[in-house]
Amino acid sequence: MLLLEVEELRKEHPGCGVEKMYNTLKPEFIGRDRFIDIFMDLGFRLKTKKNYKRTTYPVSVQYPNLIKGMEVFAPSIIWQSDITYIYVKEEEKFYYAVFIIDVYTKKIVGHQLTNSMRAVANVKAMQMALKNNDVPKIHHSDRGGQYLYKPYIELLKANKIKISMSVSAQDNAYAERINRTIKEEYIDYWKPKNYEQLKKCVDRAVYQYNNTRPHNNIGKLSPVIFEENWFNNKLFSKPRFTIFNNEKLLETGQL
Structure with a gap:
């Protein structure tokens, strides 16, 4: 590990x-x-x-990519997750962040920041996501060690969530995009000076991303507003799209 x-x-x-x-x-x-x-x-x-x-080194647990070519038409069908590192210059330290996104609504359903790179952060992010959202049909990630962490796998299986994994980052494009968005559109501008400031900045960025940032491919709505309309507005247009590779996503604007 x-x-x-x-x-x-x-x-x-x-x-x-x-x-x-x-x-x-x-x-x-x-x-x-x-x-x-x-x-x-x-x-x-x-x-x-x-x-x-x-x-x-051996990786005894392998899972196939279940989502490529799959049509997505509702919330909580596919959640994607990825990890990233955020550098705080004043402390000369990297901190570890994990985000989980609903591929359909683009909402960050779970997240966690920690000052050490431990797989338990992934478990906490998933627990947050499951507490506040419907259980997804599929969880998709790369094959990083944190996603092969036994308690994480057990949490997914206990909730009857199918496990999907990609070999390359191109097959985890939605989650990869979230990492860049949070860092480049929020954290880089706010320039937190220590871990406590960074934690507040990450929480603030996730809130603003979910509640106020418009997305072109969900009708220029924020993820939260899109989701509310999807569930509560009978006249609301409910889009469908297919999971392709990263290049296709860029061409169609799905990222």
Whole structure:
């Protein structure tokens, strides 16, 4: 699990050094020096040609992509989730955020920010989503370690949610887009200086995104207003669309 988390952090922030990785992830079961020695040996030293290959570690649980080519016509059919890192310059630290989006309404149904990259944050985000929304038919994500975390899988199965996973980021386009929107349209402008400020900014960004930000492909309404109309207005036009890859989504404006 820790190896998966390190790879994901390095993928998002290629210039993040090994010691900074340790300070970001804060693994409780291993000391700093031991962590540095291990991940230096595995090829995570900056400016090195040695690469650690994903094929050298086992992933015993694999799930197929269930959503490609699927028609979506109502809320809580497909939820997508992804993780991202938000850098606070004043603290020289990365923080870990997870967002869950309803693909149809574009509403962020669950989110969580933590000061260490632990899969429990994904569980808390999903618990939030399930508390305030109808249970989805399908949960879709990439194959990051947090989505293979046993308590997370058990939570999905306990709610009879089908599990769908993609191999590439292009097949998780809606959730990837949310990461960029929250960071580029909100956090980058507000420039939080510490974790507490960042947490408030993320909560504020999610609220504004859900309640006030218009989306072209849902009639230029906010996700919350669109959802309210969908359930309560009998004359409301209810669109349908098909899940394609990232390039097709950009062409059709579905992102």
